[in-house]
Amino acid sequence: MELGSMIQFYRTKNGLTQKELANGVCSVSYLSKIESGAIEPKPDTVELLFERLKMDYEKLTSYDVPTIHNQINQLYKHISNKQLDQAKSIVNELKEIITPFHDPDLQKYFQLIHFYYLIVQDTTNKLSMNLQELMNLEDTFKGEKLFYFYKIVGFYYNCHLNSKMANQYFHKAIEILEEQNLRDPEIYYLLALSYMGMQKPVYSNYYVGMALEQYANDLLYRKVTDCYHLLGINYLNLGAFDISETYLQQVLQSKPMGDSPTVHSRVTHNLGIMHERRGDLDQALKFLHDALEHHENLYDVAHSTIMIAKIYFQKGEHHLAEEYIKQGESKLQGSNLTKIRHRFYILKHQLYNKTHDQAFIDRAENVILPYYKSVGETALTQELLELLAEVYTEKQEYEKAIEYYKRLTNINN
Known part of the structure; x- marks a missing residue:
C-alpha cells in the first residue's frame, strides 16, 4: 500500500482536513503532494504525520499481506474454539490495519471471518444486511476459503433456527x-446439528459419529462431550429414552x-x-424449572418456558x-425468535379455546x-x-x- 494513500485514508478516517493535519508539520501543498504520491516525504515528516493521526507507523508498515492473512487465519481458529477475547483483540487490530487500498481478496477474506465473529459473539443478531453483502462474494472464494464461506x-x-438452509450449506x-x-x-458436528x-x-447420529471419532482421536474431550449431548437428544427423538438418559447423564x-451453567441447564432441559x-x-x-433458573440465553429461556406452560x-x-x-411472550418482545413465537401463539389459542376462530386457522395455514416447512421443522409441522x-x-x-390427516400420514411416511 502506498504511503500517500495510507496517510489520506487515516486522515479521512479521523475526520481531519489537509490543513488540520499539516498544521505545524508541513505545508498543505507538501501534504497534498505526499498523498498524491508526487513526492517521497522525509522520514521525520512521516513520523510526525502518523503521530498526529494517532497511528503507529512502524506497526502499520510491518503488516504485509502474508502477515495479515495469517492474522485472519488465527482469528478463525480463535472463533472456532470460542476464544472470543483473543478473537476480539485480533478483530480490533485488523479493523485498524486493513484499508480499502489493501488487496481486495484480503479484504473479502476478513469480511467473511469477521462475519463469523459477529455471529458467534451474538447468535440472536440477524445480521441480514451483512449476510446479503457476504452472499455477493460467493463466486470470489475458492478452495479452503469457499469451504469457510x-x-x-x-x-x-x-x-x-433454519436447519433446512443450514443443512444445504453444510453439505x-x-x-x-x-x-x-x-x-x-466440526463441519460433521454442525451437519449433525442441522x-x-x-x-x-x-x-444426525451418522454424522455426529464421524465428528466424535475425529474429536476423540484429537483428544478434544469438550467436543466429545458436545457429541454425547447431541446423541442424547437424537435418542430422545427416537423414543429410546433409556439410551438418551445415559448420554445426558454422562454429559x-x-x-x-458438566459444571458449565449453559451445558447443565440445556441437559437438564x-x-x-x-x-x-x-x-x-x-x-x-x-427438571424444566431447574433449567429455567440457570439459562443464560433467551432462546433457552423461551424454550423451557413454553414446555412448562405446555405441561x-x-x-x-x-x-x-x-x-x-x-x-x-413478554421475554420474546423485540426478539426475532419466530419459531418459538409461533409456539406460544398456538398454545395460547389452545388454552383459551380459540383454535376454531377463523383468524387462528388462517394464520396457522398461511x-x-x-414457515415450519421452510425451516425444515418436521415435529412442529406434525403437531x-x-x-x-x-x-x-x-x-x-x-x-x-x-x-x-393425509398430509400428516405423508410426513410420518
Whole structure:
C-alpha cells in the first residue's frame, strides 16, 4: 500500500482536513503532494504525520499481506474454539490495519471471518444486511476459503433456527472439504446439528459419529462431550429414552463441561422433555424449572418456558399455563425468535379455546405451516397438522379434516 494513500485514508478516517493535519508539520501543498504520491516525504515528516493521526507507523508498515492473512487465519481458529477475547483483540487490530487500498481478496477474506465473529459473539443478531453483502462474494472464494464461506453461512442459518438452509450449506462445505482433502471435524458436528433440528435423528447420529471419532482421536474431550449431548437428544427423538438418559447423564457428570451453567441447564432441559414424553409430568416440571433458573440465553429461556406452560396445560392447571405463556411472550418482545413465537401463539389459542376462530386457522395455514416447512421443522409441522385436522373434524368440515390427516400420514411416511 502506498504511503500517500495510507496517510489520506487515516486522515479521512479521523475526520481531519489537509490543513488540520499539516498544521505545524508541513505545508498543505507538501501534504497534498505526499498523498498524491508526487513526492517521497522525509522520514521525520512521516513520523510526525502518523503521530498526529494517532497511528503507529512502524506497526502499520510491518503488516504485509502474508502477515495479515495469517492474522485472519488465527482469528478463525480463535472463533472456532470460542476464544472470543483473543478473537476480539485480533478483530480490533485488523479493523485498524486493513484499508480499502489493501488487496481486495484480503479484504473479502476478513469480511467473511469477521462475519463469523459477529455471529458467534451474538447468535440472536440477524445480521441480514451483512449476510446479503457476504452472499455477493460467493463466486470470489475458492478452495479452503469457499469451504469457510459455506460453513459460516450454514452456521448463520443454524443459529437462526433454519436447519433446512443450514443443512444445504453444510453439505456444500463437505463437498469442498473432500475435494480439497481438508480436515475439520466440526463441519460433521454442525451437519449433525442441522439434521437434529430437522428431526432426522438417524442422519444426525451418522454424522455426529464421524465428528466424535475425529474429536476423540484429537483428544478434544469438550467436543466429545458436545457429541454425547447431541446423541442424547437424537435418542430422545427416537423414543429410546433409556439410551438418551445415559448420554445426558454422562454429559452432566463430565468434567469440566458438566459444571458449565449453559451445558447443565440445556441437559437438564432435555431431561425434562424426556420425562414429559414418558408421561411423568411432575418430574418433567422439576427438571424444566431447574433449567429455567440457570439459562443464560433467551432462546433457552423461551424454550423451557413454553414446555412448562405446555405441561401445565396438559395437567389442567390453566392458570399456571397462562402465567408462563405471558412470561414467555413478554421475554420474546423485540426478539426475532419466530419459531418459538409461533409456539406460544398456538398454545395460547389452545388454552383459551380459540383454535376454531377463523383468524387462528388462517394464520396457522398461511403463515405458521409454510414457515415450519421452510425451516425444515418436521415435529412442529406434525403437531399443527394434527391440531388442524382435529379442528376441522370438530367443525364437521370433513373434507378439510381428511386433507390434513393425509398430509400428516405423508410426513410420518
